[in-house]
Amino acid sequence: MFKKEFYKFKDVYLLLVVLITSFLAYLAFSLKNMVQNFGALDTNLSFLFKKKFTFFHLDDMNLVFAFVIAVFVFFHERINGRLRLSLHFPHSSARNIGFIIMCGLLFVFFVYFVEIILLNIILGAVYAKEIMYVLNYSLAFNYVFGFLLYIFCCGFIIEPVKKRAIVNFIVMLGSIYLYYEINPDIYAFDSFYANDFGFYYMGIVALYALSAAFIAFDNYKRGYIK
């Protein structure tokens, strides 16, 4: 079953992991250059007073990663109505559906997990604990939204009712806008605490995304139309 899921996005997964690794390496080298040129203290101070820090779009890459993996996961089920086969495996429908969703999500989670550990090693060697908290907070928010984008894809790819699929897609676009309003790159923050309520907003988005995904599978099961 794992193989069945992994093979849906194997090639693109490896490509995206290489891309994310490249982004990470670029970030690490930039930081190293900064420390060599200005020293660790100045690097910390420039973060505090000038907000001179960027993830160099690594956070955007994380979102693209989750989105693309989800598209591959759910489109492969949609093509030729393969989902009908997946739902017929001798388990409860909830388990069959849960496996399709969670398997891809687990692969996304694995990359995020390795990434945050590496980032903490790279950035933690330079930045003070308080700054690391801000960075980790921003990344955690980024990862949560990545998971949500993944779930959103289910809501418009699996959903057989066109109108609902379009609405889900529009809500997803609105959520992306909301995300970038709450959690822009560090240098664009109004303050370091601008995203204090971010998780609450994302909680509402999560509720919508999960409901849309659940309804999409339910609608599919009730009314598969070629």
Added chain:
Amino acid sequence: MNAIECRNLSHSFGKNRIYEKLNFNVPRGKVVGLLGKNGVGKSTTINILMGNLEPTSGECLIFGEDSNNLSANTKSRIGLLYEGYVTYDYLKIKDLYKLYEKEYAARFKKELFFDLFKKLTVSENQKISTLSCGQRSQVILGLIFASDPDLLILDDYSLGLDTGYRRLFIDYLKKFIENKDKSVLMTTHIVNDLDELLDEIIIMRKGKEPLNIGYKKFRDTFRGFSLPRNTNLENIDGIESSFKLGDEMQIFGFFKKKPINAKELKLNLEDAFLGYTGRY
């Protein structure tokens, strides 16, 4: 007890009514052919049976369970073939085999799969998407047979298959059901393949009551006659369809007696099927 029971099944797609109050059973150990022209609702019925479509009204029971809410145990007893040999094309043959072997572990009979598979001159490492339609069908049917289902639902198994692969499939199916403990519901457009295989037959027609009849009875009682072209048909009872061909007219139906001046036609299953449903 019946493997499948459909009661008062009606379905519409929007304003387009597919059928109304369809009733049929698939008794255990029997092979039932669900036949009809394109668009009469055969695949729709199969999708309803597999819980992928909720009927507008009525219900379908499979081994006594609502088809929309089958338990894991009942699912494991059903072998399903969707029209067009739908499968996970992006997998290699060996990966698809392992998937089925694991999912149907309690019932899986690998020798049944390899018996069919060894007839193909392909490697286990080949992707399903690179196989021809016939090869792909053998892999999928091999896996379905190997999962040893009590009920086989085959939606247009003959789609895209050449004569050789169709014959091979029929031979394996005959072997599979020889102990009379397996039930089969199948649809196809190559109806002659089903001769000697079917126990019962359901023929669906647009806007009309489906015919649900024992196969032998259908073959014995459904007849065709050739008549002079200008024959008045009003006095002949039981006509299901008729058409004119050159100087003659052919009529088909359940006739109680042979019409006057009529010459009986020798009908194979396809002729009888077309005679019942009518030609285009």
